[in-house]
Amino acid sequence: MDQQNPSTEKSLYWSPYLAGVAIGLTLVLTYYVMGHGLGASGAYTQLSARMLQIEAPVHAEANAYLRSYLHLGSLFQSWIVIEMFGVLLGGFLGALTARRFRFQIERGPRIGGEDRLIFALVGGGVVGFGSRLAQGCTSGQALSGGAVLAVGSWLFTVAFFLGGYMFAWFARRAWQ
Amino acid sequence: MMGPLIPNEILTPEIGLVFALVAGLLFGFFLERAGFGSARKLTAIFYFQDFALLRVMFTAVVVGAVGLLLLGAAGQIDLGMLAIPGTYLWPQALGGLLIGLGFVIGGY
Numbered sequence: 001m002d003q004q005n006p007s008t009e010k011s012l013y014w015s016p017y018l019a020g021v022a023i024g025l026t027l028v029l030t031y032y033v034m035g036h037g038l039g040a041s042g043a044y045t046q047l048s049a050r051m052l053q054i055e056a057p058v059h060a061e062a063n064a065y066l067r068s069y070l071h072l073g074s075l076f077q078s079w080i081v082i083e084m085f086g087v088l089l090g091g092f093l094g095a096l097t098a099r100r101f102r103f104q105i106e107r108g109p110r111i112g113g114e115d116r117l118i119f120a121l122v123g124g125g126v127v128g129f130g131s132r133l134a135q136g137c138t139s140g141q142a143l144s145g146g147a148v149l150a151v152g153s154w155l156f157t158v159a160f161f162l163g164g165y166m167f168a169w170f171a172r173r174a175w176q
Numbered sequence: 177m178m179g180p181l182i183p184n185e186i187l188t189p190e191i192g193l194v195f196a197l198v199a200g201l202l203f204g205f206f207l208e209r210a211g212f213g214s215a216r217k218l219t220a221i222f223y224f225q226d227f228a229l230l231r232v233m234f235t236a237v238v239v240g241a242v243g244l245l246l247l248g249a250a251g252q253i254d255l256g257m258l259a260i261p262g263t264y265l266w267p268q269a270l271g272g273l274l275i276g277l278g279f280v281i282g283g284y
Binding site: 023135143160170 | 183197216220222239262282
């Protein structure tokens with residue numbers, strides 16, 4: 001594997017346009033069946049609300065925001081939790097059948113595995129907080145909201161790329 | 177059949193939960209085949225090195241938008257029944273900015 005330039009691995013993946021059409025058609029199918037699009041971060045909110053309910057039930061149920069996630073009988077009656085389970089499984093099968101499944105901490109040549117995991121934890125926390133502010137992540141807002149031309153979703157998308165390009169320099173040690 | 181099928185009560189919510197697994201499987205499989213499994217490939221967008229995933233994403237958005245528009249024009253889906261994300265300018269702008277920041281730190 002080339003450590004410097006991920007683009008040399010491009011041929012391992014589908015053509016971006018083919019993959020884009022496949023994801024776009026999956027999205028159309030989801031809107032056609034469900035009336036809503038695909039998501040990701042909502043599953044983590046559902047999971048967090050449940051974990052807080054176990055640890056501090058009074059607090060969780062007194063919180064109007066979290067309560068809205070607790071009305072379902074079980075975690076697996078939540079659409080987005082099942083969908084995310086499918087995403088994990090689908091990604092796993094994709095990697096397996098493309099013969100690129102392996103255990104690794106993917107990182108740039110200048111960062112150690114431990115530091116990379118700290119970066120992942122911090123970055124994940126920031127993404128989690130941001131996704132609750134925006135009511136969605138790159139799946140729910142940029143992709144699903146973008147396809148139905150939601151104004152706020154396009155604002156989100158612009159802000160997302162702005163943030164990425166503004167702050168990439170500070171995180172370059174992890175990747176470059 | 178007039179979509180969206182579940183809001184129109186053509187299919188039950190229980191079938192919707194089964195469909196969730198199917199939709200997730202397809203989404204996850206295609207994302208992986210596109211290269212979204214690699215944090216380095218994803219972050220390469222922000223170092224001007226590899227824009228493949230940017231092409232994937234915007235192709236998907238355009239196919240989604242045009243697909244829904246065509247289904248609507250053909251009378252196969254009631255576009256007025258779709259869940260459209262609301263507009264909250266500052267939360268969405270700040271949330272998007274934070275996700276951009278977290279994305280280049282964490283990789284996803």
